[in-house]
Amino acid sequence: INSKLPHTGTTIFTVMSKLAEEHKAINLSQGFPDYDCNPKLLNFVNDAMQKGFNQYAPMPGLPVLRELIAEKVSNLYGASYHPDTEVTITAGGTQAIFTALSSCINSGDEVIIFEPAYDCYAPAIKLLGGLCKPYELAPPNYEIDWEMVKKLFTANTKMIILNSPQNPTGCTLSEKDIKALIKLTKNTDILILSDEVYEHIIFDDNKHRSIALYPELRERSFIVASFGKLLHATGWKMGYCLAPEQLMKEFRKVHQFNVFSVNTPMQLGIANYLKDPETYTSLPGFFQQKRDFFRSLLMETNFKLLPCNGSYFQCVSYAHLNKEKDTDMAIRLVKEYGVASIPVSAFYIRSTDHQVLRFCFAKKQETLEKAVERLMKL
Numbered sequence: 001i002n003s004k005l006p007h008t009g010t011t012i013f014t015v016m017s018k019l020a021e022e023h024k025a026i027n028l029s030q031g032f033p034d035y036d037c038n039p040k041l042l043n044f045v046n047d048a049m050q051k052g053f054n055q056y057a058p059m060p061g062l063p064v065l066r067e068l069i070a071e072k073v074s075n076l077y078g079a080s081y082h083p084d085t086e087v088t089i090t091a092g093g094t095q096a097i098f099t100a101l102s103s104c105i106n107s108g109d110e111v112i113i114f115e116p117a118y119d120c121y122a123p124a125i126k127l128l129g130g131l132c133k134p135y136e137l138a139p140p141n142y143e144i145d146w147e148m149v150k151k152l153f154t155a156n157t158k159m160i161i162l163n164s165p166q167n168p169t170g171c172t173l174s175e176k177d178i179k180a181l182i183k184l185t186k187n188t189d190i191l192i193l194s195d196e197v198y199e200h201i202i203f204d205d206n207k208h209r210s211i212a213l214y215p216e217l218r219e220r221s222f223i224v225a226s227f228g229k230l231l232h233a234t235g236w237k238m239g240y241c242l243a244p245e246q247l248m249k250e251f252r253k254v255h256q257f258n259v260f261s262v263n264t265p266m267q268l269g270i271a272n273y274l275k276d277p278e279t280y281t282s283l284p285g286f287f288q289q290k291r292d293f294f295r296s297l298l299m300e301t302n303f304k305l306l307p308c309n310g311s312y313f314q315c316v317s318y319a320h321l322n323k324e325k326d327t328d329m330a331i332r333l334v335k336e337y338g339v340a341s342i343p344v345s346a347f348y349i350r351s352t353d354h355q356v357l358r359f360c361f362a363k364k365q366e367t368l369e370k371a372v373e374r375l376m377k378l
């Protein structure tokens, strides 16, 4: 077969979780909680199933859920998205990203991404005949020099993908970043795909700067969110996309022939659960406690901690310890120390020598304690 993705292997999340399982290591690699979601939520979903909500949902999602999302976005970011035409429920964030890209990327279109970048962007762009233009950011702070971004612009620049809070770095875009982006894309029709799946995992009284806050960007942006992160239920593969009507129209043309519609009882259960805003307003505090705890433990190890302003990932550098490639180091940590992490080079198209590993701290306190106890031996 003539592969469409000849240089793409198996995603690092599958590789590391499998390795963790094989070696019975503590899995801080793939990002998912090791505690269960709220029983209230489970009851709502159960109820929906028992009451017979088991057939297809409307193609864009259950109206009640779309209305609640529109309300949430309006309360949090003062943005008005019409539930009928500008909100679509998806089978997770990754599907929303793939669908958004499919709905507008043509052969030869260029898409700017910030590396380290979540690993689904580049292959999707490639499959569509697009060209990925990566801007490689470097540890420890991964700051963006917007003059450098400008240099990546060509007549074919179709889209910029943003991800804040960023996976894997935990960095967030500042007001200054957004202002620079607005200035740079003013009077252009460059689209934005804003991956905001960690919007509620943000620390130190920082505010999430959703693209929805900025009318000049919002009008040409897809915003992607994830119920997996919001509800501690990554296995449900549920999320949503926001976009102005014209863009959403194109998005739905693809969505209808890709997944058609998403799990009905879960949509209803989620809608009933989200009626209480506490379900999401409590998340920053919940995760801050975990971040602070994990960082305080890691401080005692030989790793150097990188900043973490959002997301449930903590990156560490070991460049001062050895020059081992991060992929080798990650494998060695599993085999010799019993802890799985993600090598951050997996998020770059070109190989890097940054010696940075990512740990997921969406875990029970005892899991984090046990993991760091093992890492102390390093």
Ligand code: GLN
Pocket: 013, 014, 029, 030, 031, 032, 167
């Ligand atoms: N988003 C999760 C992470 O970054 C992984 C999701 C997946 O495995 N596809 O770890």
